[in-house]
Amino acid sequence: MTEKVFTFDIHARDGAARRGTLSTAHGDIRTPAFMPVGTAGTVKGLTPEMVRETGADILLGNTYHLMLRPGSERVRRLGGLHKFMNWERPILTDSGGFQVMSLNELRKIDENGVVFKSHIDGKRFDLTPERSMQIQNDLDATITMAFDECTPYPADHKMAADSMRRSMRWAKRSRDAWEPRPGYGLFGIVQGSTYEDLRHESIDALTDIGFEGYAVGGLAVGEGQEEMFRTLEFTTPNMPQEKPRYLMGVGKPSDLVGGVMRGIDMFDCVLPTRSGRNAQAFTRLGTVNIRNARHQDDPRPLDEHCRCPACRTYSRAYLHHLFRAKEILGAVLLSAHNLTYFQDLMAGMRDAIENGAMADFALDFHAAQERGDIDPL
Amino acid sequence: MTEKVFTFDIHARDGAARRGTLSTAHGDIRTPAFMPVGTAGTVKGLTPEMVRETGADILLGNTYHLMLRPGSERVRRLGGLHKFMNWERPILTDSGGFQVMSLNELRKIDENGVVFKSHIDGKRFDLTPERSMQIQNDLDATITMAFDECTPYPADHKMAADSMRRSMRWAKRSRDAWEPRPGYGLFGIVQGSTYEDLRHESIDALTDIGFEGYAVGGLAVGEGQEEMFRTLEFTTPNMPQEKPRYLMGVGKPSDLVGGVMRGIDMFDCVLPTRSGRNAQAFTRLGTVNIRNARHQDDPRPLDEHCRCPACRTYSRAYLHHLFRAKEILGAVLLSAHNLTYFQDLMAGMRDAIENGAMADFALDFHAAQERGDIDPL
Ligand SMILES: [Zn+2]
Numbered sequence: 001m002t003e004k005v006f007t008f009d010i011h012a013r014d015g016a017a018r019r020g021t022l023s024t025a026h027g028d029i030r031t032p033a034f035m036p037v038g039t040a041g042t043v044k045g046l047t048p049e050m051v052r053e054t055g056a057d058i059l060l061g062n063t064y065h066l067m068l069r070p071g072s073e074r075v076r077r078l079g080g081l082h083k084f085m086n087w088e089r090p091i092l093t094d095s096g097g098f099q100v101m102s103l104n105e106l107r108k109i110d111e112n113g114v115v116f117k118s119h120i121d122g123k124r125f126d127l128t129p130e131r132s133m134q135i136q137n138d139l140d141a142t143i144t145m146a147f148d149e150c151t152p153y154p155a156d157h158k159m160a161a162d163s164m165r166r167s168m169r170w171a172k173r174s175r176d177a178w179e180p181r182p183g184y185g186l187f188g189i190v191q192g193s194t195y196e197d198l199r200h201e202s203i204d205a206l207t208d209i210g211f212e213g214y215a216v217g218g219l220a221v222g223e224g225q226e227e228m229f230r231t232l233e234f235t236t237p238n239m240p241q242e243k244p245r246y247l248m249g250v251g252k253p254s255d256l257v258g259g260v261m262r263g264i265d266m267f268d269c270v271l272p273t274r275s276g277r278n279a280q281a282f283t284r285l286g287t288v289n290i291r292n293a294r295h296q297d298d299p300r301p302l303d304e305h306c307r308c309p310a311c312r313t314y315s316r317a318y319l320h321h322l323f324r325a326k327e328i329l330g331a332v333l334l335s336a337h338n339l340t341y342f343q344d345l346m347a348g349m350r351d352a353i354e355n356g357a358m359a360d361f362a363l364d365f366h367a368a369q370e371r372g373d374i375d376p377l
Numbered sequence: 378m379t380e381k382v383f384t385f386d387i388h389a390r391d392g393a394a395r396r397g398t399l400s401t402a403h404g405d406i407r408t409p410a411f412m413p414v415g416t417a418g419t420v421k422g423l424t425p426e427m428v429r430e431t432g433a434d435i436l437l438g439n440t441y442h443l444m445l446r447p448g449s450e451r452v453r454r455l456g457g458l459h460k461f462m463n464w465e466r467p468i469l470t471d472s473g474g475f476q477v478m479s480l481n482e483l484r485k486i487d488e489n490g491v492v493f494k495s496h497i498d499g500k501r502f503d504l505t506p507e508r509s510m511q512i513q514n515d516l517d518a519t520i521t522m523a524f525d526e527c528t529p530y531p532a533d534h535k536m537a538a539d540s541m542r543r544s545m546r547w548a549k550r551s552r553d554a555w556e557p558r559p560g561y562g563l564f565g566i567v568q569g570s571t572y573e574d575l576r577h578e579s580i581d582a583l584t585d586i587g588f589e590g591y592a593v594g595g596l597a598v599g600e601g602q603e604e605m606f607r608t609l610e611f612t613t614p615n616m617p618q619e620k621p622r623y624l625m626g627v628g629k630p631s632d633l634v635g636g637v638m639r640g641i642d643m644f645d646c647v648l649p650t651r652s653g654r655n656a657q658a659f660t661r662l663g664t665v666n667i668r669n670a671r672h673q674d675d676p677r678p679l680d681e682h683c684r685c686p687a688c689r690t691y692s693r694a695y696l697h698h699l700f701r702a703k704e705i706l707g708a709v710l711l712s713a714h715n716l717t718y719f720q721d722l723m724a725g726m727r728d729a730i731e732n733g734a735m736a737d738f739a740l741d742f743h744a745a746q747e748r749g750d751i752d753p754l
């Protein structure tokens with residue numbers, strides 16, 4: 001095998017949207033890309049083969065969960081996260097910061113980093129930029145995320161500035177601590193809440209350090225889609241053109257379409273799998289709650305145009321029955337469907353960008369979403 | 378498609394053990410056969426493709442569960458259970474009797490049948506031989522089971538005789554009510570607890586009526602393996618030689634080996650899937666509780682000789698992690714492993730019978746089981 005280098009090639013543009021390929025030590029990622037979340041070393045309910053069949057090129061793993069259980073040193077001894085969970089393709093790990101900061105009662109934060117107690121057994125842990133780099137290295141993450149603070153929303157200008165500037169100092173410490181390996185990359189994270197001057201300052205700080213990619217953090221934290229899009233509009237144009245851009249923790253299908261049109265290349269979200277476990281399906285015609293009684297005698301598939309295992313072979317009546325009977329297979333099939341829908345949405349946008357048709361794609365997308373589900377029989 | 382007939386061919390014998398093929402409207406079943414249980418229209422946690430990959434030729438469906446939810450008329454409207462659950466191969470349904478009788482508080486039994494209340498919503502249902510035949514017809518069961526009473530254990534001779542004789546009257550009513558269809562069959566159920574005279578009387582009553590197959594009921598209800606084997610030894614020799622014999626609700630791997638050596642052709646049990654959900658694996662070297670801490674750093678597969686997805690691709694450490702983290706995939710993978718082990722055990726016995734080597738097979742089986750799991754690293 002030839003030694004891989006970490007490269008990002010942009011093949012086509014349509015407005016602010018970009019169609020590219022991110023090449024890594026573990027294979028290529030077609031962008032715009034959606035990354036399913038494999039929190040604890042598994043995309044909940046699905047085998048890696050099923051995840052791959054949905055069309056995913058890359059998974060996200062959660063540093064916080066994996067450091068607590070099974071432990072990053074253990075994963076390293078077992079050959080890294082790819083081997084551990086049987087996913088040989090690229091993996092991006094978050095820095096652990098976002099989830100640690102959400103612990104509230106259980107954590108203490110200062111310039112050095114965060115001290116927190118495990119939600120599992122109360123055991124004390126430190127998380128610093130250096131420790132986060134070590135853990136993500138143990139996990140063998142293809143893409144490592146710099147350790148940062150996800151500024152809470154709302155934050156006043158001073159709070160947002162202080163938080164962002166500390167994240168920028170941590171970004172430098174992350175860069176210094178990260179071990180370069182061919183085909184691997186480290187992404188910096190732009191913070192600054194919804195303030196244009198702070199976002200620009202953050203981008204300048206990060207580009208001075210230099211990263212293989214740049215994420216937009218601190219969004220999808222309660223500000224709403226309109227404010228998120230407004231923030232993207234003054235953020236992405238200032239980000240490096242030649243590097244991948246990743247919008248963290250986003251989102252709903254309409255967030256993905258709007259994000260791509262504002263120059264985002266990568267997304268991740270638990271929504272498709274979490275909703276799948278809760279009987280909510282995303283389709284071309286909006287969301288469907290399969291537990292609703294209207295489906296109990298419906299012999300039609302969830303979406304007749306969908307290529308997923310749930311839609312190819314099963315009726316709405318059967319999927320409805322599985323959720324009513326609390327059968328595991330319901331969660332499995334609906335998670336597979338939702339991930340397939342998200343991946344096909346990304347594939348549709350990739351095609352549209354190549355064909356200079358992204359604006360039409362977005363119009364069709366919104367019209368179909370507003371149309372709503374097929375009529376009951 | 379040519380019209381299928383329901384036939385049973387015995388290709389080889391070794392002692393009391395038989396190697397056969399049961400041909401049905403929905404395909405062939407290699408015997409001795411183990412039937413995974415798909416209680417509510419799904420083998421818990423697995424897609425039908427995964428179940429088929431374990432080597433299963435036939436599934437069992439539970440009339441009691443399916444009549445309550447989604448309802449047998451609904452399944453009929455949706456094209457039958459095969460289509461509903463996407464399993465085009467043979468399906469055997471039980472009569473509902475066993476589960477209804479286990480309701481205790483919620484049921485009333487008389488000569489006509491059973492009146493009971495649903496454990497789901499308290500709704501009142503009748504179950505009679507005629508109604509059971511109708512429900513199993515609605516479900517489109519390839520093999521229908523006669524409606525009977527599973528005599529509780531222990532039962533004195535009079536109780537066992539009274540119960541068995543009512544089951545024989547119900548067997549006649551089942552035969553009369555069952556609708557003949559090419560390639561479909563109805564099985565009678567031998568009762569009589571652990572009494573030789575009653576088992577013989579029951580066999581005589583059933584063979585006078587005439588069935589496409591004969592089951593041994595009322596075992597695996599607390600009498601223990603020794604007593605079960607003793608009962609089989611005076612039961613199976615009197616059962617028709619040319620018809621398939623099905624030991625209901627059995628069992629552990631050693632029960633299957635002992636059952637085959639006593640002339641049984643078919644088995645069903647929830648053990649592989651239920652144990653799989655509870656972190657217990659069946660292997661050639663006995664049972665393994667994968668939740669045990671000894672596995673947490675073990676890079677070896679559960680069973681290096683097993684062809685299942687869990688053993689082909691994952692370490693014990695990973696399976697251990699999945700159960701510790703309460704991840705669905707743990708139940709999925711261990712259920713697939715256990716079913717694969719059960720199917721491979723049956724395949725091994727089928728080969729052994731063909732080669733006149735069943736006694737050696739049983740010796741090797743017991744020696745390996747007693748050897749126990751591989752040593753910790
Ligand atoms: Zn689908």
Ligand SMILES: [Zn+2]
Nearest residue numbers: 683685688714
């Ligand atoms: Zn296995």
